[in-house]
Amino acid sequence: MSTRPRPGATPALRVQDLAVDLGGRPVLHNVSLDVDAGELVGLVGPNGAGKTTLLRAVLALVRTRAGAVRIDGDTSRRARTQVGYVPQRHEFSWDFPISVEGVVLTGRVGSIGWLRRPGVDDYRAVREALDKVRMTDLRHRTVGELSGGQRQRVLVARALALRPRLLLLDEPFTGLDIPTQELLTDLFLDLSSEGRALLMTTHDLTGARHACSRLCLINRTVIADGPPQELTDPDVWIRTFGFRTGSPLLTQLGVS
Amino acid sequence: MLSFTEFLADLSNPLLTFLPKALLIAVMSSVVCGVIGCYVVLRGMAFIGDAVAHAVFPGLAVAFVLQGSLVLGGMVAGVLTAVLVAVFSQNRRLKEDSVIGIFFAAAFALGIVIISRSPGYAGSLQSFLFGSITGIPDEDVYTVAGAGAVLLLAALAIHKEIVAASLDREMARSMGLPVFAIDLTLYVMVTIAVVVSVQTIGNILVLALLITPAATARLLTDRLGLMMVLAPVLGAAAALIGVYLSWSLDLPTGGTIVLTSTVLFLITWAIAPKHGMLGRILPAHVHHARADVRDLDPVG
Numbered sequence: 001m002s003t004r005p006r007p008g009a010t011p012a013l014r015v016q017d018l019a020v021d022l023g024g025r026p027v028l029h030n031v032s033l034d035v036d037a038g039e040l041v042g043l044v045g046p047n048g049a050g051k052t053t054l055l056r057a058v059l060a061l062v063r064t065r066a067g068a069v070r071i072d073g074d075t076s077r078r079a080r081t082q083v084g085y086v087p088q089r090h091e092f093s094w095d096f097p098i099s100v101e102g103v104v105l106t107g108r109v110g111s112i113g114w115l116r117r118p119g120v121d122d123y124r125a126v127r128e129a130l131d132k133v134r135m136t137d138l139r140h141r142t143v144g145e146l147s148g149g150q151r152q153r154v155l156v157a158r159a160l161a162l163r164p165r166l167l168l169l170d171e172p173f174t175g176l177d178i179p180t181q182e183l184l185t186d187l188f189l190d191l192s193s194e195g196r197a198l199l200m201t202t203h204d205l206t207g208a209r210h211a212c213s214r215l216c217l218i219n220r221t222v223i224a225d226g227p228p229q230e231l232t233d234p235d236v237w238i239r240t241f242g243f244r245t246g247s248p249l250l251t252q253l254g255v256s
Numbered sequence: 257m258l259s260f261t262e263f264l265a266d267l268s269n270p271l272l273t274f275l276p277k278a279l280l281i282a283v284m285s286s287v288v289c290g291v292i293g294c295y296v297v298l299r300g301m302a303f304i305g306d307a308v309a310h311a312v313f314p315g316l317a318v319a320f321v322l323q324g325s326l327v328l329g330g331m332v333a334g335v336l337t338a339v340l341v342a343v344f345s346q347n348r349r350l351k352e353d354s355v356i357g358i359f360f361a362a363a364f365a366l367g368i369v370i371i372s373r374s375p376g377y378a379g380s381l382q383s384f385l386f387g388s389i390t391g392i393p394d395e396d397v398y399t400v401a402g403a404g405a406v407l408l409l410a411a412l413a414i415h416k417e418i419v420a421a422s423l424d425r426e427m428a429r430s431m432g433l434p435v436f437a438i439d440l441t442l443y444v445m446v447t448i449a450v451v452v453s454v455q456t457i458g459n460i461l462v463l464a465l466l467i468t469p470a471a472t473a474r475l476l477t478d479r480l481g482l483m484m485v486l487a488p489v490l491g492a493a494a495a496l497i498g499v500y501l502s503w504s505l506d507l508p509t510g511g512t513i514v515l516t517s518t519v520l521f522l523i524t525w526a527i528a529p530k531h532g533m534l535g536r537i538l539p540a541h542v543h544h545a546r547a548d549v550r551d552l553d554p555v556g
Binding site for chain 2: 056059061077080081083085087091092093096097098099102103106107109110111112114115118142144158
């Protein structure tokens with residue numbers, strides 16, 4: 001199973017034959033993946049499979065050894081102002097004395113430009129983003145006082161403040177309870193139905209099978225890529241995660 | 257002990273021109289360090305402030321030996337060390353604090369070696385380390401004022417970039433911000449703030465000018481903007497009270513300013529039971545109550 005051929009327009013994200021080395025060791029090789037507008041693609045794989053590295057390569061934060069990344073047909077360095085990135089929650093300094101609104105505004109610092117102050121359009125984008133994640137009521141709250149789910153929504157809003165066509169989410173569900181995960185899933189579905197392309201890494205396999213329009217199983221390279229209901233071959237799951245044959249997890253995923 | 261009015265009279269006494277000059281320099285240094293110190297405190301960079309303070313020492317020593325400008329010598333040495341720290345910290349295997357530990361000790365050691373080669377160094381060593389309010393040349397006042405103004409303007413100019421990079425380096429990088437250059441600029445700004453303050457307060461105590469007012473301000477507010485106003489005000493108040501006490505009680509100026517600042521911190525710490533007390537009393541209180549009700553709805 002490889003990337004399905006898709007007819008029509010340029011995909012929001014196209015990764016072709018990507019290879020990345022970190023510290024001289026190959027982390028990713030021959031990774032090809034397309035994400036179209038309106039898709040919510042789950043990137044699943046074990047720890048160390050290179051999921052975060054793939055996201056960072058898309059953002060041109062790591063040097064690639066081979067292959068190409070195209071965002072709306074453009075190189076990622078040029079197009080990165082159109083990419084919303086939601087890093088893992090622990091990357092953020094939550095003890096900073098700043099309001100929810102202030103954090104979301106920092107999402108636009110790159111596009112506001114040097115020596116300029118945010119303008120009307122920047123504040124409008126912030127308001128839209130806060131509305132979208134339903135945090136408008138808490139916009140004056142200090143971020144350190146927020147719950148885990150609220151924090152995650154602030155980070156999503158910060159990424160949305162750029163009005164991106166492509167959204168990259170790194171483990172947005174980790175450490176959140178089930179109701180909060182469901183809320184976020186609804187938000188992501190909503191965003192994809194607006195025509196945005198979403199690529200999200202996750203460890204929640206059952207949740208991802210449920211929510212994502214497509215799953216990309218990755219372990220150093222793409223092992224399988226397709227709609228969840230088509231990924232019924234236990235072998236690809238075993239190859240990705242190293243499950244034992246007959247593991248109860250496979251039954252749980254409904255693929256044994 | 258002199259009363260405050262007598263202190264004011266001394267300030268305008270033409271025979272004591274060094275006194276208003278010292279006060280002016282102490283207040284200006286405190287204001288600049290207060291503003292820059294907010295970044296230092298929020299980013300947990302206190303150690304680099306300390307490092308830079310020690311690192312300017314060889315520059316001062318070289319300037320002293322060569323009879324050059326102390327401010328200039330200190331700046332060169334401090335900036336050089338800051339750049340070295342920033343460059344070496346990019347290596348992910350070494351944590352920043354280890355790199356700082358290496359370079360600031362090395363810089364200080366170099367300073368000791370250099371100054372020991374010059375005759376009669378003990379006295380000058382003492383004024384480097386603990387500061388001195390007498391014998392400040394007029395041009396130093398201008399240097400401090402000029403450098404301070406440039407620093408404050410620079411902070412204003414790249415404030416939003418510094419905040420974005422401090423909040424989340426990954427995200428800042430993904431937006432195309434030159435995170436390394438921003439860090440470097442911040443280090444250089446800290447260095448300049450330290451160097452201009454070394455004169456009055458001394459090499460060892462300058463850290464307090466950078467950290468204490470900003471930390472006190474942090475206890476009082478949950479908003480960066482307000483914090484960056486409170487910190488220089490607190491710093492200037494400590495400088496004013498400190499110079500007054502040191503003059504009227506014949507105490508060392510640097511030490512008195514730092515102790516005053518520390519007392520302000522302790523008082524704030526005591527009467528602000530929860531940090532951000534001030535922010536809670538102000539209108540935000542009403543908003544909080546409203547938002548808390550809405551919190552019952554998990555969507556917010």
